[in-house]
Amino acid sequence: xxxHEPDLTGVPVxxxxxxxxxxxxxxxxxxxxxxxxxTCGSFDFGVSKATRSxxxxxxxxxxxxxxxxxxxxxxxxxRRDELDRRYPGLLDAVLSPRPxx
Amino acid sequence: xxxHEPDLTGVPVxxxxxxxxxxxxxxxxxxxxxxxxxTCGSFDFGVSKATRSxxxxxxxxxxxxxxxxxxxxxxxxxRRDELDRRYPGLLDAVLSPRPxx
DNA sequence: GGTGTTGTTCGATAGTTGTCGAACAAGGGT
DNA sequence: ACCCTTGTTCGACAACTATCGAACAACACC
Numbered sequence: 001x002x003x004h005e006p007d008l009t010g011v012p013v014x015x016x017x018x019x020x021x022x023x024x025x026x027x028x029x030x031x032x033x034x035x036x037x038x039t040c041g042s043f044d045f046g047v048s049k050a051t052r053s054x055x056x057x058x059x060x061x062x063x064x065x066x067x068x069x070x071x072x073x074x075x076x077x078x079r080r081d082e083l084d085r086r087y088p089g090l091l092d093a094v095l096s097p098r099p100x101x
Numbered sequence: 102x103x104x105h106e107p108d109l110t111g112v113p114v115x116x117x118x119x120x121x122x123x124x125x126x127x128x129x130x131x132x133x134x135x136x137x138x139x140t141c142g143s144f145d146f147g148v149s150k151a152t153r154s155x156x157x158x159x160x161x162x163x164x165x166x167x168x169x170x171x172x173x174x175x176x177x178x179x180r181r182d183e184l185d186r187r188y189p190g191l192l193d194a195v196l197s198p199r200p201x202x
Numbered sequence: 203g204g205t206g207t208t209g210t211t212c213g214a215t216a217g218t219t220g221t222c223g224a225a226c227a228a229g230g231g232t
Numbered sequence: 233a234c235c236c237t238t239g240t241t242c243g244a245c246a247a248c249t250a251t252c253g254a255a256c257a258a259c260a261c262c
Contacts (some may be wrong), residue, residue: 203240205245206260206262207259208260209256209257212254213253213256214251214257215251216249217246217249219246221247222245223244225259226240226241226242227240228237228238229237230235230237231236231237232233232234
């Protein structure tokens with residue numbers, strides 16, 4: 001099965017934003033931004049593994065992450081460079097909003 | 102009725118992103134970013150006025166816009182400065198993504 | 203080959219959301 | 233006073249989404 005990791009230019013902005021507009025997924029993205037590559041199982045945010053798998057699929061299909069097999073695990077990483085090139089400042093703004101209004 | 106325009110610091114990031122993650126609302130925001138203040142009726146993007154009113158409410162309650170009465174109309178404007186202070190680069194990135202991947 | 207680990211997929215379900223028409227409210231103009 | 237314009241609110245409805253347990257698949261290791 002192909003991983004279905006789309007070209008960033010082909011993904012509507014609304015799809016990217018919708019992918020980020022969820023608490024669990026935002027925590028995943030935050031963890032990836034800080035810790036680099038990680039296995040799916042490392043994202044234990046109080047949801048079942050079925051739900052986790054679903055969220056990772058949403059992120060992947062929105063072009064936010066890439067996944068590669070590594071034995072029985074799968075390693076997920078953020079497509080930081082590509083995202084920063086297409087949406088400069090978006091990830092920074094979303095991941096660490098300024099305390100000022 | 103109070104307009105329910107929240108303090109930006111009190112709105113979760115996911116709420117802001119969810120508000121932007123809709124095609125009609127993004128068109129409204131884009132129009133506001135380019136044209137400044139505008140009446141609700143000026144946003145005719147193929148939806149009924151009930152739907153339009155709903156979208157404007159979502160934007161307002163997410164802290165993206167302010168609304169003030171002006172006769173029988175209402176004038177809507179983008180909270181650009183506040184948003185740029187709290188989420189630097191977000192609006193720019195969302196409103197005009199680079200063509201490069 | 204069997205067992206355990208790691209993820210994915212498949213229903214099912216409850217909650218949310220986008221959409222509409224119709225009814226309502228508030229002003230302005232004549 | 234009457235009407236017209238402009239928006240909001242109220243059900244209603246369809247579509248989507250987040251969530252789960254259970255079943256399945258792939259791989260490693262003993």
